[in-house]
Amino acid sequence: MREVEMRIGWMGFSAALAVLILLPSLLAPPGSAAEQDPVAAAESAAQADAETAEGKKFGEALGQAFGREHGSTIQRCAKEAKRGDLSGFDLFVRVDGAGVVDQALVKPSNTLATCVRDAMPGWKVSVVPPHAGFWVEVSVNLKSE
Secondary structure: OHHHHHHHHHHHHHHHHHHHHHHHHHHOOOOOOOOOOHHHHHHHHHHHHHOOHHHHHHHHHHHHHHHHHOHHHHHHHHHHOOHHHOOOEEEEEEEOOOOEEEEEEEEOOOHHHHHHHHHOOOOEOOOOOOOOOEEEEEEEOOOOO
16 A cells, blocks of 8 residues: 555656646746747847857858859749749748758748748858857848849
């Protein structure tokens, strides 16, 4: 009988521990980082990373490289998109410590943006970021000629 009581007591302890572990996320105010969607979190991180001198320099270099190296990607994606889906968008890319894009997100999402986003992972940037997990925002707007 004593063994059963100990098990019940241990299960109660486990449940209490689980509540304590989850408590911070349950008490987080709405709109906090714990509840932000991935795009909002990336946008916030990109803004913070761009505020440093190294971050600004890296962001400018990445933007120039993006224009040079992904013009054909944008052209291909634009051909695949319907006319209504050619509106501008913001692309958020996360660059690892070796300078490789390991995640990309877009806002707003449309056919063009999704196509460009899907082409980003694995892209090796020509400069190394100030730190691993560095987020950069690139605004993409098509101009009619």
